[in-house]
Amino acid sequence: MGCCSGRCTLSFICGMQLICTLERQIFDFLGYQWAPILMNFLHIITVIMGLFGTVQYRPSYVTGYAVWLVPWVTWNVFIICFYLGVGDLSKLAGFISACYVVKLIAEEEDSFDFIGGFDSYGYQRPQKTSNLQLQPLYL
Incomplete structure (x- = not known):
């Protein structure tokens, strides 16, 4: 094996x-956003696993590290664009997230099934009791 x-x-x-x-x-801990802190933490863990996989000849760890780099680079591009104010990401991201949450809430309300529900699948007709005679318990 060579030097490099x-x-x-x-x-x-x-x-x-x-x-x-x-x-x-360290610098993200000084800020007020928790998403970069969590992403950094995940990246630190993944880099350690990639380093371990490199040293210990574990190709699955190195593959996991390589796969992780795709969302990591995407996240960094988003953060750079967000901090530089490219394309109104601070307004566009909030609006899109709000629309998505409203859509999810609307779907949950429509799909709610009450006990005994209003749908035709949950309805059971009462059984016919033609031979059953009701009598009082006490005379």
Whole structure:
């Protein structure tokens, strides 16, 4: 193996990502948003797993790390655009989220089934009791 093998390079990249993410986590704790803090925490765990997979020859861990990088890069692009105010993301994201929640609430209200419900599937006709005679308990 050479001095700059793929494992060595990936270990270096994971180490640098770990250091940068820890620094970013410290600054995010000073802010008021919890989503970046949670995403940083997940990224730290995933980078540690990727580093472990690189050192211990675990391809499933390295694959998980590689798959995680796609949402991580997407999240970072979103955060950069959000902080720079590109395309009114702060207004567009809130509006879209509100519309989605209203849609979910409306679907839940429509699908609610009362006990004995109004739907035709839950309705049972009363049984015919032609041979049954009711008598008082006490005479």
